Amino acid sequence: MSRLSRMAVAAAIDATSVQTVDYSIFCSQHGEIVRTGVLLSSITAGVELSPTAFAQSVHNTSSGLFTIIAKSNAPSISIASGTNTFAYGWMEAQAYLAGNPAHRVLLVDFDEVIPEEYQRYSDQIFSDHALALVLRVADNGGIGVVRTAPDEDENLPQGPMFLAWERSDAATLSLTTEGQGWRWDR
Numbered sequence: 427m428s429r430l431s432r433m434a435v436a437a438a439i440d441a442t443s444v445q446t447v448d449y450s451i452f453c454s455q456h457g458e459i460v461r462t463g464v465l466l467s468s469i470t471a472g473v474e475l476s477p478t479a480f481a482q483s484v485h486n487t488s489s490g491l492f493t494i495i496a497k498s499n500a501p502s503i504s505i506a507s508g509t510n511t512f513a514y515g516w517m518e519a520q521a522y523l524a525g526n527p528a529h530r531v532l533l534v535d536f537d538e539v540i541p542e543e544y545q546r547y548s549d550q551i552f553s554d555h556a557l558a559l560v561l562r563v564a565d566n567g568g569i570g571v572v573r574t575a576p577d578e579d580e581n582l583p584q585g586p587m588f589l590a591w592e593r594s595d596a597a598t599l600s601l602t603t604e605g606q607g608w609r610w611d612r
Contacts, residue, residue: 431458451505536585
């Protein structure tokens with residue numbers, strides 16, 4: 427496993443160690459970009475590609491590894507939506523839970539600093555992170571996300587910002603990324 431997959435799978439296993447889930451959502455802006463970069467360098471150098479390295483370079487690598495390690499046959503999806511990846515993953519969880527209110531959803535958000543040669547294509551400040559949440563329909567309303575009017579774009583990853591907010595006493599978290607506004611309410 428790559429370092430990124432180890433982070434994502436470890437967070438997912440930790441989150442599901444005491445409860446099972448009915449659906450999992452793995453969210454990553456860039457997925458296995460480091461491994462993909464190595465493969466691209468191999469191609470340009472004329473080096474034969476490893477089938478294993480290629481198979482482990484796809485965006486759903488972490489979700490597949492999690493289902494194997496956790497021996498889970500629950501459906502799983504991988505989401506990549508630019509800087510809005512975490513928000514769209516949360517919306518996917520909300521939509522699933524609206525149709526399956528007795529179920530639990532695993533939401534995993536993970537990324538790592540992108541290779542230096544790609545950093546010039548983004549204004550975002552990248553960080554290595556992996557967080558996993560088990561979500562369910564709350565008796566008291568819980569936390570939900572809605573789309574809002576955009577404000578000034580944020581340049582930090584949404585997942586870690588959400589986690590910092592969730593641990594705070596603030597009632598709402600408002601973020602704008604790529605011109606899309608989001609608001610989480612308690």
